[in-house]
Amino acid sequence: MSLLLRGAETGAGPADCRVHDGRVHALAPELAPRRGERVIDARGGALLPGLTDHHIHLLATAAAMDSVRLTPGADLATAVRAAPAPHGWVRVLGYDEIRHGDLDRDVLDALEPARPVRVQHRGGSLWVLNSAALRRLGLDAGPLPPGVELDGGGRPTGRLWRADAVLRERLPLPPPDLSRLGAVLAAYGITSVTDATPDLDEQGVAHITAAMARGDLPQRVTFLGAAAPPPQARRAALGPRKIVVPDHTLPSPDDLAAAIRAARAARRAVALHCVTREALALIIAALTETGTVPGDRLEHCAVASPDALEFLARHDLRVITQPSLPAARGDDYLARVDPEDLPDLWRYAGFLRAGVRVAPSSDAPYGGLDPWAAMAAARDRATPSGLVLGPAERVPARTVLDGALSHPLDPGGPPARLAVGAPADLVLLRVPLARALREPDSSLVALTVIEGRIAYEAAP
Missing domain, CATH: 2.30.40.10 (Urease, subunit C, domain 1)
Incomplete structure (x- = not known):
């Protein structure tokens, strides 16, 4: 052509x-x-x-397009009872315990006892299932995989932490259609994405690469969670190895260092999921032990102290941030986050002043997909109520654009x-x-x- x-x-x-x-x-x-x-x-x-979206969950974002999303003022009971059930399952996203109340299997059973229901926390790390869903997935009794929370009597609460791989394995649903997502990304000017799905199995990789081959997903894709290079997949690449440092149950320093060494043995840098101050301290300790290599990066790095900034800059650790999250959730952060963390929360300009290279991303479906909205959000740092979250962290829209123009394997590097x-x-x-x-x-x-x-x- x-x-x-x-x-x-x-x-x-x-x-x-x-x-x-x-x-x-x-x-x-x-x-x-x-x-x-x-x-x-x-x-x-x-x-x-x-443009490149440097951190997106392709399959989850495509699935979210056919799910019920809770808005801040939505009533959970109404949403669950009125939700459609494609393939027989109700799937609700955006649950927030402060806005929507505490949630476990018993609460969901009172709302919907018959249809299997799964509700995802807005942060993405927690799913809550009702009893029908637990039975359908074989998660109500017997030997249970990691991440299934139990009450004091050993009964599953319905809360599954970091269990996306378990759901993918046991949920008898076809993978989501990626064509609509590919079209939306193209309409935003996004020609390349980095898929950050952790522990993406061969079936997930095959589904994504098949969509690429058909043209349903025209974007180039760099995989963080895949264990091996996609076989004969044009426009696909293997990036650093995604390692999740779960916020609710931190690994030991030795276990994290072992995971990093395993990535090194496979000749890969690491992409470390990092949200809390404690997780960042653990990561710094592990990397001090293992050493760093070119391409190592931190996903989110939502709370970073001045001492941490110095370490990140000295070791050329890239940070992949999400400018849309302070804009969407800023009022909640101001109300709920420990005041000690607020000055260090969702930095952007502070990283750059310290010499840390930064690239923007959506973290969709947990953050907004639109990179142009992210440029405005990073420039203004305005919360939904009009307050400003971290005015010293504002950056020009051009800075965010340049980050989106950096190469997927060199996030925060020179713009194309x-x-x-x-x-x-x-x-x-x-x-x-x-x-x-x-x-x-x-x-x-x-x-x-x-x-x-x-x-x-x-x-x-």
């Missing part, structure tokens, strides 16, 4: 851009159209390399630039870049090209 974008704003000034055989074939002030070539008038809109010979993963905006950065909005995406093919085209 040959495509000519005429009159685009580029880093080197106004130019035409020819795309051919999946590459940027030419950039020049004026290019003559070729026979059979599609010509698109860019009308002075900015032409950029495609338009260049002849580079892969034709491109996003064309309706307006010049300066205006887009003043008013970041996904509606400004006019065209997304992945490997030289149009993946999204806005209506005129």
Whole structure:
């Protein structure tokens, strides 16, 4: 396919851009159209390399599109009773114990005793199942896998911690369709994603790569949770090894160090899930013992003290942050988080001032998928009520964009630039870049090209 974008704003000034055989074939002030070539008038809109979402859960995000999501003011009982049950299961997301009350199997049984129900905490680490669901999955008695919480009498409470792998193994449901998610990502100008699903099994990898091959998921994918490189999967890559440091039950320093050494033995860096101050202290202790390697990164790093920043910078540990979360949950953080943690919460500018490289991401479905909304959120740090969470952590929208333009295997590194010979993963905006950065909005995406093919085209 040959495509000519005429009159685009580029880093080197106004130019035409020819795309051919999946590459940027030419950039020049004026290019003559070729026979059979599609010509698109860019009308002075900015032409950029495609964006990367550096931390997303593909299968969970696709499944969330067909699930009931609780809003802050929603009534849990109403949501459960009115929820559809595709494949016979009720799936509810966004549970918050403060807003919706304490939840276990007995509470869910009172709301829905017949249909199997699973409710996910908004943070993603906890599922709560009713008795029908526990029986269906064989989690009500007998030998139980790790993560199944028991009460004082040894009875499952219905609360499953970090048990996504158990659910994937035992839940007799087809994997979610990825085509809708692929289209939404393309409409945001996202041409590459890093899948952060921990311990992603071969079936999950195969489902994702098959969707890529069909074109349902046109984006390039870097896998953190896969144990081995995807077999013969074009546009797929293996990244650092995802290691979850669970907040509710921290591993011993020796166990974490052993997991890091296992990744090193497989010649992989590590991507360490890290939310709390205690988890970060444990990670620093383990990495002090094992040493660091290029590519090591921290996912979230939601609370980071000044002493921790110095360690991260000295060892070139990247941080993958989620600017949308302070915007969406800022009021809750201000009300609930330990006051000692607030100055160190969801840093962005503080990481950069300390010399820590940072890349933005969505953490979808647990955070907002829209990278343009994330740019505005990081710039403003405004909570839903209009308060400001950590004004010293504000960064310009351009900083977030540059992070989204960094390579998936070099998050927070140099932003990609338009260049002849580079892969034709491109996003064309309706307006010049300066205006887009003043008013970041996904509606400004006019065209997304992945490997030289149009993946999204806005209506005129």
